[in-house]
Amino acid sequence: MSDLPKPNELISKIDRTPPHTGWMDTPVNIRKGMYCYAANPKSVEYVGLPYPHAWNPVEEDWHLPENWKEILHEGFKVRLERFRSFKVFMDICVRCGACADKCHFFIGTGDPKNMPVLRAELLRSVYRNDFTTAGKILKRIAGARPLTMDVLKEWWYYFFQCTECRRCSVFCPYGIDTAEITIMGRELLNLLGLNIDWVATPVANCYRTGNHLGIQPHAFKDMIDFFVDDIESITGIRVEPNFNKKGADILFITPSGDVFADPGTYTCMGYLMLHHFLKEKYGLDITWSTYASEGGNFGFFTSHETMKRLNAKMYAEAKRLGVKWILGGECGHMWRVINQYMDTMNGPADFLEEPVNPITGTRFENARSTKMVHISEFTADLIKHGKLDLDPSRNDNLVVTFHDSCNPSRGMGMFDEPRYVIQNVVKNFYDMPANTIREQTFCCGSGAGLNAGENMELRLCGGLPRAMAVKHVHEKYGVNMLATICAIDRAALPTLMEYYLPDVRVTGVTELVANALILPGEQERTTNLRGEPLPGMEEEE
Amino acid sequence: MNVNYMYSLLAVVVLFLLSYLGVKVGLAPLFGIVIPYLAVAVFLVGVVRRVMGWAKSAVPFRIPTTCGQQKSLPWIRHNKIDNPFTPGGVVIRMILEIVCFRSLFRNTRNAIREGKLVHEWEIWLWAAALAFHYSFLVVVFRHLRLFTDPVPVWVQMVEHIDSFFRFEILTDSFHFGLPAVFLSGFVLLAAVTFLFLRRVLSPAVRYISLAADYFPLFLIFGIAFSGILMRYFSKVNIRNIKELTMGLVTFHPHIPDGVDPVFYVHLFFVSILLAYFPFSKLMHMAGVFLSPTRNLPGNTRAVRHVNPWNYPVPVHTYEEYEEEFREKMIEAGLPVEKE
Numbered sequence A: 001m002s003d004l005p006k007p008n009e010l011i012s013k014i015d016r017t018p019p020h021t022g023w024m025d026t027p028v029n030i031r032k033g034m035y036c037y038a039a040n041p042k043s044v045e046y047v048g049l050p051y052p053h054a055w056n057p058v059e060e061d062w063h064l065p066e067n068w069k070e071i072l073h074e075g076f077k078v079r080l081e082r083f084r085s086f087k088v089f090m091d092i093c094v095r096c097g098a099c100a101d102k103c104h105f106f107i108g109t110g111d112p113k114n115m116p117v118l119r120a121e122l123l124r125s126v127y128r129n130d131f132t133t134a135g136k137i138l139k140r141i142a143g144a145r146p147l148t149m150d151v152l153k154e155w156w157y158y159f160f161q162c163t164e165c166r167r168c169s170v171f172c173p174y175g176i177d178t179a180e181i182t183i184m185g186r187e188l189l190n191l192l193g194l195n196i197d198w199v200a201t202p203v204a205n206c207y208r209t210g211n212h213l214g215i216q217p218h219a220f221k222d223m224i225d226f227f228v229d230d231i232e233s234i235t236g237i238r239v240e241p242n243f244n245k246k247g248a249d250i251l252f253i254t255p256s257g258d259v260f261a262d263p264g265t266y267t268c269m270g271y272l273m274l275h276h277f278l279k280e281k282y283g284l285d286i287t288w289s290t291y292a293s294e295g296g297n298f299g300f301f302t303s304h305e306t307m308k309r310l311n312a313k314m315y316a317e318a319k320r321l322g323v324k325w326i327l328g329g330e331c332g333h334m335w336r337v338i339n340q341y342m343d344t345m346n347g348p349a350d351f352l353e354e355p356v357n358p359i360t361g362t363r364f365e366n367a368r369s370t371k372m373v374h375i376s377e378f379t380a381d382l383i384k385h386g387k388l389d390l391d392p393s394r395n396d397n398l399v400v401t402f403h404d405s406c407n408p409s410r411g412m413g414m415f416d417e418p419r420y421v422i423q424n425v426v427k428n429f430y431d432m433p434a435n436t437i438r439e440q441t442f443c444c445g446s447g448a449g450l451n452a453g454e455n456m457e458l459r460l461c462g463g464l465p466r467a468m469a470v471k472h473v474h475e476k477y478g479v480n481m482l483a484t485i486c487a488i489d490r491a492a493l494p495t496l497m498e499y500y501l502p503d504v505r506v507t508g509v510t511e512l513v514a515n516a517l518i519l520p521g522e523q524e525r526t527t528n529l530r531g532e533p534l535p536g537m538e539e540e541e
Numbered sequence B: 001m002n003v004n005y006m007y008s009l010l011a012v013v014v015l016f017l018l019s020y021l022g023v024k025v026g027l028a029p030l031f032g033i034v035i036p037y038l039a040v041a042v043f044l045v046g047v048v049r050r051v052m053g054w055a056k057s058a059v060p061f062r063i064p065t066t067c068g069q070q071k072s073l074p075w076i077r078h079n080k081i082d083n084p085f086t087p088g089g090v091v092i093r094m095i096l097e098i099v100c101f102r103s104l105f106r107n108t109r110n111a112i113r114e115g116k117l118v119h120e121w122e123i124w125l126w127a128a129a130l131a132f133h134y135s136f137l138v139v140v141f142r143h144l145r146l147f148t149d150p151v152p153v154w155v156q157m158v159e160h161i162d163s164f165f166r167f168e169i170l171t172d173s174f175h176f177g178l179p180a181v182f183l184s185g186f187v188l189l190a191a192v193t194f195l196f197l198r199r200v201l202s203p204a205v206r207y208i209s210l211a212a213d214y215f216p217l218f219l220i221f222g223i224a225f226s227g228i229l230m231r232y233f234s235k236v237n238i239r240n241i242k243e244l245t246m247g248l249v250t251f252h253p254h255i256p257d258g259v260d261p262v263f264y265v266h267l268f269f270v271s272i273l274l275a276y277f278p279f280s281k282l283m284h285m286a287g288v289f290l291s292p293t294r295n296l297p298g299n300t301r302a303v304r305h306v307n308p309w310n311y312p313v314p315v316h317t318y319e320e321y322e323e324e325f326r327e328k329m330i331e332a333g334l335p336v337e338k339e
Helices: A007-012 A041-046 A068-082 A084-091 A104-109 A116-131 A133-142 A149-159 A167-171 A178-190 A197-209 A217-235 A264-282 A304-321 A332-346 A375-384 A406-410 A416-425 A456-462 A464-477 A487-500 A509-516 B003-024 B028-056 B087-100 B124-147 B153-162 B183-201 B203-208 B211-233 B238-249 B261-279 B281-290 B318-331
Strands: A250-253 A286-288 A325-328 A372-374 A399-403 A481-484 A505-508 B108-113 B116-121
Touching: A007 A456, A041 A197, A068 A084, A068 A116, A068 A178, A084 A116, A084 A178, A084 B028, A084 B281, A104 A456, A104 A464, A116 A133, A116 A149, A116 A178, A116 B203, A133 B211, A149 A178, A167 A178, A167 A406, A178 A304, A197 A304, A197 B318, A217 A264, A217 B318, A250 A304, A264 A286, A264 A375, A264 A487, A264 A505, A264 A509, A304 A325, A304 A332, A304 B318, A325 A332, A325 A375, A332 A372, A332 A406, A332 A487, A372 A375, A375 A416, A375 A509, A399 A416, A399 A464, A416 A509, A456 A464, A456 A487, A464 A487, A464 B116, A481 A487, A481 A509, A487 A505, A505 A509, B003 B028, B003 B211, B003 B261, B028 B238, B028 B261, B028 B281, B087 B281, B124 B153, B124 B183, B124 B211, B124 B238, B183 B203, B183 B211, B211 B261, B211 B281, B261 B281
Parallel strands: A250 A286, A250 A325, A325 A372, A399 A481, A481 A505
Antiparallel strands: B108 B116
């Protein structure tokens, strides 16, 4: 991060004054630090997506097929027929401007094309030109403009400056959802092979190995075994996770990011400990899968079809293993996909049972068709029925706040379950200001495939509103831990905090649970899962 | 000077001159009969076609924007309106959206001040939008007087309420307030003016505005202004006008004598607004009902949504996966289907 401006420089640089030229006459400037590298053609080819080719965003020539305009026009047309959302959203915006300052990228950059309304106008202007009578006759006066190479570059730059967080949609009087616009924009770009590599390569990996990182089955097991050793040295208990076990009660699927990178790894240890506890105490048999070892779905950031192809593994594996239902780990867009797409795309899952928690008898009626339950719903239910042995004092050194992840918030409505869990395992909990949490939550700035290294300035701009809200509770209540239920958050927020608020760290909710969870027969713990002394144990080190 | 705004203003001025001068040179039947009929036809056909066009597009996924706590565990308080689980909840959500502009009511404004991001409640857009739409509705409703004979009681009641507050300035040379002042017309004019000023004065909103955003504002301003002019200032002969409008609505159109030219301007503006409606952003009136992020329940995990064009896709099957990694899996002690 050496070539980045200091936080106060970054903040003072933000200027919301629009340029003197109108937005149609202000050509895109693809700026270093604000964009992600082009997709590796091998990754695009591996999953058979259109037009894999080498290209570079900052070069003049993007090496497109000769008929690229026709391809996009046809693609646009097909999507208008397939998605009412798209068609209605192309037609009804009145440009009232309610969304304008709701986007974290606009707040962080001041770039008017990051106002959700203008992001959509980038597509709408071409829609009017190609598909509406008024646009065909009145052209510029009707807000229409033809598709040119400059317009295409603008699409690419700004549709990869949107994290599909849907915050603007909450404030729109017609519910116009920029995520839908960006999804369509990216689908169109993918028709020409114009993905970013941080999306395309995880997609190819996930397709082949079952997870984004391309971890092969044996290595996946090795990594989990490594956590098993760590858990043993902390608790004295050797947990024994199942892999690909036929006839298990429940299949567990979580994002692979938690297997790979801190601090997600501690959340992953938390899952292992929770599973072990339930097995020892209540005989609940939970299995992992190496084939469906990814909850996250970068296909969602590519196209609806790619999303479906990657998601298909979940039900296929549940069917093969003959489990009763599926339990899902902490992940943001994974839950948008599970909640709003999976059953429609790859269901009905009539080979699974309506999910019932065998320990509490709770019937998860809200998941009776999809047959997939969120770990926070599951844990909250266990705690409510007093089924977990907890010692929250082990988390007494933490002052926690909760970052609502975009997708579980605005694509699901999961607010109180994780908060209930946290408040039962942590003594000191404070929410951030109301404008920045729950359905109004601010994105981490790195979602929808933008969590790369080369676009760090963009990520720090986009994360600014979240960082400022954390700063508020950090100064007011001494918050030192930011809890979240999203793997991208766990990967992105530590960088954000390191930049703006080095005193605040990031955790998954299940890590907090596992720290408090008393495993049957465990030794007296002196450290938490991170190997740091527990409160009161500092001197005994 | 803003080009978009100038184009729109110019267009409305041209429309004014067309109708005003047109009537002067004896084209009253064109502006009083032909154009209104055409406009209504274009409006009806256009709106139906546009809505049918939307309805023809599929709704492949159920994607409400959830703005409240989901229905999950029985002891967690479910937000039945902002995250509706049932069609009944959706109806309430939609009613609040359409009648109260609920989403717009949430509006906030933010700014970075002294290195801090400050959020403030921003009520004015919501208030002006509400004032604009409701006063317009009342104005339209009141005009039913011109298309019904006898005038129904409920129209008279609306008029009565609308003129509840009396404003009268009566001097020898200047009379205002007789006939009774209808509040709605003035509120409409004020709201349109506010929305216009907001559009030109706020740099961000000015930047996103197209000619198509100014044109309806100028047009509606022209309609309200010409209406007020006729009622309170030039005091046109309402009986002749009603003769004309009743002729239109009973399909026995004719042009009575002594109708003020301002009336034709007023009618022409309304005709243009109607004809313009289906081709413009004004279609948000119908579109708001069809927005898939608002008009669907958030119960996708409980009730399966069917995508009419869901097609099979190539997937990487478990068998293919095991084929590639079998040896490594066996070595690591992972169970396999084929040894």
